[in-house]
Amino acid sequence: MKNFNSYCVAALTALFILASSAVQAQNGNNSFYNGQPFKQLKSAIEANSAAIAELNADLAALQTELAEVQTDIGGIEQQIADSEAAIADLQAATGDLETDLASLLAQHQSDVAAIYTAIANTEAQIAALQANVQAEIAALNALVTTLSTTVDADISALLAQTTSMLAQIVSLNAQLSVHTQQLAAFDSALASVESDISALYDTVSTIDGRVTTLESYHSVLITVEGEAYGHHGACSGFNGCVDAATCAQAACEVNGYSNLVSFGEVKPCTEFANCNLFYSLDPLNIDMNWGNWCPVAGVTEIRCSN
Incomplete structure (x- = not known):
């Protein structure tokens, strides 16, 4: 576009000089510029040619800069594509994390439900024990009430029996504690026996292998x-x-x-x-x-x- 404008300027300049020459001829003035009628036209054309060459050089430089800009744009577009791929990978990893979190939440809820169930069962057992204790206390209270209505001599005997029963209850509780400890010791001994049995199984397996080996030595093909x-x-x-x-x-x-x-x-x-x-x-x-x-x-x- 700049080259076309330069060509137009040069043509207009030439036409102007020719027109001026024609006017001077019509006015009877035969003296052109220093006696060279086309010298100014030639100078104008050369100046326009130089301007055109400079504009062409500017255009080439501009095209080079444009190519560099397009290259930079390509690099930016590639960076954008890489960023989008990284974002996609991050979104996929986020999805996996959400799945894992959902699984952990479900497991947590299941564990909590199991704990609540265990608590409910324990509370039921405690309630049953409390009911039994209250029944025993009620029985003792009834016995005391009955004893209080008897004669003084019988009251002393009944109180002694009550004291004896309470002592028996204390003794039973002590025996229960001992049995609990014995049960724990039995469990520990059972675990030790199971370990010994496992070791014996390993020993038997080793012996079987040795017997098989010995049989292979003493066998005949x-x-x-x-x-x-x-x-x-x-x-x-x-x-x-x-x-x-x-x-x-x-x-x-x-x-x-x-x-x-x-x-x-x-x-x-x-x-x-x-x-x-x-x-x-x-x-x-x-x-x-x-x-x-x-x-x-x-x-x-x-x-x-x-």
Whole structure:
């Protein structure tokens, strides 16, 4: 826009000089400015060109400043976006905190309700005890009233009996206190016994582990690599053996051992090199080296002892 205005000023200046020259010619004045009619026009054009160049330079500087301002605006917008994201995170954290506070409030209310219930139960027990005490006092008062209506000799005896009853009540209260202390001691002893029982369980567990370890040392492996025991019947499951443990026990017995210590993998005989299949368990009747052509169940790594 500034360049356009400069061009307009230069054109108007040139037109003015030409018009002035024409007027002087019409007035019979043939002397132009120093005999050079376009010199002033040229000077004006050069001045306008210099002004235009300066304006262009100012415009370029202004455009540079505008680009820097736009860059600053972009940075500010990014800061605003980051601030909005931080605000969103803060709002989310505030929501979580409100949820936790609500949960804590609910728990607090539940605890308070439980405490009020316990207080109510305690108050009811206290009221029952007070009623019992009042009943005992009323009974004693009635007894005293009855005694007061008897003869003087009987009154002395009745008073003695009343004193004895009161002494018995005091004694019973003392015994109750002793029993309470004994109960506390019993609870402490029971806790100690439970601790001892737990320690005994740990000891038994350790002993069982040692026994298992010793049995593994004293047991005999009756199967070789790839050998298993099963039972004739359907081409699946343990058939007459029912389960792997029964089949392993029978395998120990058929090999001259009385106790099954442990057994290993259980899988179809097609996955073993060879299976020995029982015909029956009572009496023991076995088909040794039967093979592995049917997926009847077999058990291997059988350890036995006597």
